[in-house]
Amino acid sequence: MNRGPRGGTAHPSDQLLHRYSHDQDIPADQLWAVESHLESCGPCRGRLAPEPIAEAVWAGLEPLLDATPQMPRTRAWRRVHAWVSPAAGPWLAMILLVTAAAVALDRVGVVVGDRVSLVVLVAPVLPVLGVAASWGRSLDPAHELTAATPRAGLPLVLRRTAAVLAVTVPGLAAAGLLTGIGVVRWLLPCLAFTVGTLALGTLIGVTRAAVVLVAAWAVVIVAPTIAFSRTALAFDQAATPVWAGLLVAGLVVTAVRRMTFTRLEGNR
Amino acid sequence: MTAPTTYAWEIEARDLRVRAGRKMAVDGVTLALGRGVHGLLGPNGAGKTTLIRALATVLKPASGELNLLGGMELRELRRRVGYLPQEFGHYRRFTVREFVAYVAWLKEMRDIPAAVQRAVERVGLADRADDRLKTLSGGMIRRVGIAQAIVNDPEVLLLDEPTAGLDPAQRLKFRELLTEIGTDTCVLVSTHLVEDVAAACTDVLLLSQGKLVFQGTPDQLAAKGTGQHPGDSPIERGYSAVLGFPHRPGSW
Numbered sequence: 001m002n003r004g005p006r007g008g009t010a011h012p013s014d015q016l017l018h019r020y021s022h023d024q025d026i027p028a029d030q031l032w033a034v035e036s037h038l039e040s041c042g043p044c045r046g047r048l049a050p051e052p053i054a055e056a057v058w059a060g061l062e063p064l065l066d067a068t069p070q071m072p073r074t075r076a077w078r079r080v081h082a083w084v085s086p087a088a089g090p091w092l093a094m095i096l097l098v099t100a101a102a103v104a105l106d107r108v109g110v111v112v113g114d115r116v117s118l119v120v121l122v123a124p125v126l127p128v129l130g131v132a133a134s135w136g137r138s139l140d141p142a143h144e145l146t147a148a149t150p151r152a153g154l155p156l157v158l159r160r161t162a163a164v165l166a167v168t169v170p171g172l173a174a175a176g177l178l179t180g181i182g183v184v185r186w187l188l189p190c191l192a193f194t195v196g197t198l199a200l201g202t203l204i205g206v207t208r209a210a211v212v213l214v215a216a217w218a219v220v221i222v223a224p225t226i227a228f229s230r231t232a233l234a235f236d237q238a239a240t241p242v243w244a245g246l247l248v249a250g251l252v253v254t255a256v257r258r259m260t261f262t263r264l265e266g267n268r
Numbered sequence: 269m270t271a272p273t274t275y276a277w278e279i280e281a282r283d284l285r286v287r288a289g290r291k292m293a294v295d296g297v298t299l300a301l302g303r304g305v306h307g308l309l310g311p312n313g314a315g316k317t318t319l320i321r322a323l324a325t326v327l328k329p330a331s332g333e334l335n336l337l338g339g340m341e342l343r344e345l346r347r348r349v350g351y352l353p354q355e356f357g358h359y360r361r362f363t364v365r366e367f368v369a370y371v372a373w374l375k376e377m378r379d380i381p382a383a384v385q386r387a388v389e390r391v392g393l394a395d396r397a398d399d400r401l402k403t404l405s406g407g408m409i410r411r412v413g414i415a416q417a418i419v420n421d422p423e424v425l426l427l428d429e430p431t432a433g434l435d436p437a438q439r440l441k442f443r444e445l446l447t448e449i450g451t452d453t454c455v456l457v458s459t460h461l462v463e464d465v466a467a468a469c470t471d472v473l474l475l476s477q478g479k480l481v482f483q484g485t486p487d488q489l490a491a492k493g494t495g496q497h498p499g500d501s502p503i504e505r506g507y508s509a510v511l512g513f514p515h516r517p518g519s520w
Contacts, residue, residue, distance in 0.1 A: 077366065078373055086359045086370065141357030145416070148324045148353075149374035150346040262342065264326045 012037060021048055021143035084163040086140065090258035093169045095126045099171040106179045116231050119175045123186035124193040125217045126172070130164030131197045132210035137267040139207070147264055149205055154258035157266075161194060185235055190241040193217070202257035205268025275338030277302050278424050278454035279323060286315075286322040292330070294398075295416035295478030305450035307465035307486075308458040309507060310475035316458040317354050320428045321477065323456065324351040335369060337423060344405035347375055350422035354429050356413040360402040364393055364412055367401060371416040387419040393436055406433040414442070418449065425455045431464055443468035466490075466503045484508045 012020070012034050020034050028132055038045055084092070102118040133139040135157055146152055172186055193213060199208035224232045233239060260266040279301040286294040293315040310316050321327040322334065325342060336345055358367055368387055372380045388397045391411040401409065410433050417425060431439050446468045449455055459465060465472055466486045474482035474489070482489060486503055493505025498513055 054487075070499060078369065081370060082373065086362065144326065144353040144355070144357060145351070145371065146374060147326045148346065148351045149371070150376050151341040151374045152346075174280070262325075263328060264321065265328075 010037075011041065013111045014047070017044070017047055021053055028221065032266035034265055060104060072115060083159050083166075083194055085140060085160045087139055088130055088133040088160065088164065089131040091139070092131050092164065095130055095164075095168050098122055098126060098173050099168075099175050101176050103175045116225055116229070117179060117181055119172065119181055120177055120186050120231065120235055121221065121225060124189040124221065127161075127168045127194040128197050128210050128213050128217075130168065131161055131194060131201075132206055134160035134164060135201065135261070136207035136210060136268060137205070140267070143267040144264060145260065152256070157261050160199060161198065165191075165194060184240065188240060188247065189234070192243045192247045192250065195254065199250035199257075201266060202254060202260040205265055207268055219241050273338070275335075276338060276494045277335075280333075280335040281323075282333040284319075284322065284334055285328045285330045286318050286327055288315075288318045288327075293478055294322060294329075296332070297475075297478070297479060297480050299473065299483065301454055301456065301471070302450060303450065303454050304470040305446050305455045305457065305468055306471045307469035308456055308473050308475060308516055309460070309462065309465055310458075311511065312460070314475040314479040316475055318361055320351075320426050320458055321353075321455065324349065324353075324426050339509075341379060343376075347377075347420065348423045350417035350420060350425040352413045352417040352430055356409065358401050358409065358412065361400060361443070363400050364388060364400050364404070364415070365397045367412060368416050368419055373421045375420045377420055381421050387415040390418065392414045392441065407435055407438050410434055411438070413443070423453060425449060426454050427455070427457045429458055429460070431461055441463065462499075462504050462507050463501065464481075466501070470477070474507070476511055 016026070016030065016034060019032070026034070038048070094207075102122050106118050135143070137143050140146070146156075166228070168190065169187070171255070172190060173183070175181075176183060176186060195211055197206060197209050200212060204212070221232045223236050275330065277300040279299070281296050281300075283459055284294055284297045285292055289403065295315070297319060308316050308319070311329070323336065324337070325346065337348060359370075362370065365384055365388065368384045369380050372383055377383055385394075385397075388394055391414050393408065393411055393415065396404065396408065401412065404412070410430060413428070414430055417427065431442060434442060443464065446455060446457065450468075457469070469486060470487055472482065472484060472489050473480060482492075489506040489510065490502035491506065492509045493499060493502055493507070494509065495505075496506040497508040499505035499508050
């Protein structure tokens with residue numbers, strides 16, 4: 001072999017490399033020379049690589065790799081269900097549908113008279129159903145399983161509630177823009193009913209709380225609206241402090257009784 | 269290998285009372301359970317489900333003492349418990365893998381995909397892992413329930429009627445799995461199938477009207493029965509004897 005650059009050994013011939021890579025008989029001194037040269041010479045290692053050997057190894061490995069179980073679409077999927085209850089999907093769709101229907105009927109303006117907005121009327125009750133689907137016994141089939149896990153508790157309940165509000169509030173905001181209704185008139189009642197479901201839920205269970213609040217909505221808000229053909233007193237400017245007070249009271253009760261959500265009584 | 273434990277019993281209860289609605293469904297139960305497979309037997313309404321729910325920490329005992337894994341913080345404890353409720357509610361649109369992975373996430377696990385694969389293989393559902401739950405048979409759904417319970421390699425495993433809906437061959441497989449898990453885990457299985465207990469359990473607990481009326485090995489239970497007592501096998505006759513069923517053919 002000739003002396004190569006930088007005082008190292010010369011680059012081995014193609015023929016020698018081929019014999020080396022196929023484990024053919026090479027005199028010991030040449031074998032040693034090729035190996036020590038390969039250790040220090042990247043380009044020559046590169047000359048080895050495209051050999052059929054690499055392809056043969058790959059051909060052997062590929063079917064094994066294909067058989068190794070792969071977890072499909074795991075990340076995005078889990079990130080969604082870390083927030084949205086797996087049982088809530090259809091209910092969130094329903095919330096958007098009802099909002100759209102309220103806008104349509106408001107525009108036509110025939111249902112409950114000109115002075116009443118359906119968007120304002122449905123705003124409080126929409127998130128209640130979403131929350132019930134997130135933590136209630138009757139709408140979430142895996143409630144008992146969930147309640148026994150370490151993640152059960154107020155943080156998970158709040159995440160799922162946030163997911164419900166993330167659908168409800170933008171929907172109502174869009175509805176408000178389309179029908180020209182101020183944010184103040186629907187946002188506070190909507191939030192107060194949401195937190196109210198959780199707060200009452202810590203006392204009697206989320207499912208029953210949702211039933212009670214829907215009934216309260218029908219009696220206090222829907223009935224007077226139909227009876228007097230005007231927006232209920234509950235939506236007056238003067239009622240704003242009351243809604244704010246209810247919201248704060250609900251947050252306090254929920255925080256104080258948060259351990260209920262780690263047990264079955266929170267789902268009833 | 270697991271670290272040495274600092275407690276004598278995985279499950280320890282003293283004079284435990286648990287309410288189900290207005291009724292005191294578990295009424296003064298004292299027990300101590302270590303590793304192994306413990307069968308919980310008893311007629312319907314005896315309080316089996318209420319007891320298991322209390323042990324799964326989803327029901328708060330009305331009185332008495334309950335110590336699980338030597339008593340630790342609730343969240344830490346729940347990471348080490350596996351629970352299959354009697355009514356195994358599941359999300360029908362999820363695949364087996366998605367569902368077990370979701371429960372693993374609820375159990376705050378790391379390296380979820382590998383654990384899910386292991387659990388699904390242990391219950392023999394590897395070939396259906398990517399099928400949706402709504403396409404599976406009742407027996408397979410039960411096995412998904414068992415897979416989600418064991419996905420976190422629990423130290424305490426609570427199974428409420430896990431063999432309901434399994435065919436005889438699947439029940440044999442299930443008993444093998446139980447015996448295997450029971451070597452390093454405290455397993456409590458409630459069932460009304462006496463033969464399951466005889467075959468797979470190291471220990472039997474018999475609950476009647478909220479009270480523990482028998483605790484011992486399956487052989488000891490079988491020894492309680494005589495030819496006078498109703499039943500098709502020694503252990504069934506022992507069960508009848510302890511519960512005090514009179515021998516009246518034809519009566520319920």
